Amino acid sequence: MQSAIPTREEAFTLLKQYNSSERAIKHALAVEAVMRYFARKRSQDEEIWGVVGLIHDVDYEQFPDQHCQKAREILSENGWGEDLIRAVVSHGWGLCSDVEPTSEMEKALFAVDELTGLVAATALVRPSKSVMDLTAKSVKKKWKDKRFAAGVDRSVIDKGAGMLGMERTDLITDVIMAMREAADEVQKDESASATV
DSSP, rough: OOOOOOOOOHHHHHHHHHHHHHHHHHHHHHHHHHHHHHHTTTTTTTHHHHHHHHHTHHHHTOOOOGHHHHHHOOOHHTOOOOOOHHHHHHHEEEEEOOOOOHHHHHHHHHHHHHHHHHHHHHHHHHTOOOHHHHHHHHHHHHHHOOOTTTTSSSHHHHHHHHHEEEHHHHHHHHHHHHHHHHHHHHHOSSSSSOOO
């Protein structure tokens, strides 16, 4: 049985309670947008997928060494249902969690979390500093340079693409398209001049 879904406003308030950095908020908004995009493409509930994407790193800024474990505690204390908590915790599978993504939502979150970081980093080194003119080809070129966005675990992205039954290029393209939809909102939430 599925639990009641927190509103986006509730999720965003909780995220900001534990995260104050522009970078963390920007990443959360990007992942939310990508999750909403994937939900629409797969005829799933956009609100559920969106709030899970928005809140997925709730614990990361304050508790990086307990990432995903603290998220379970925080979300549980705030009345989030086990199905949503499990989805959040599963995005750290093999890294900081032993919860394997099994649902479509969990697999999508696992696949896109790291990739949004690589897409954003690639956009920022372009003259436009924007995803609006970014192509999958540009991201794939940066993918090969292991020193570029070195913190992005490319093997996780490939594993996630496999779980979703997608080619890497198609996954990158979908993430770019989704991040384009969120560019205005992410811009609104930061003081820097670059958009995602």
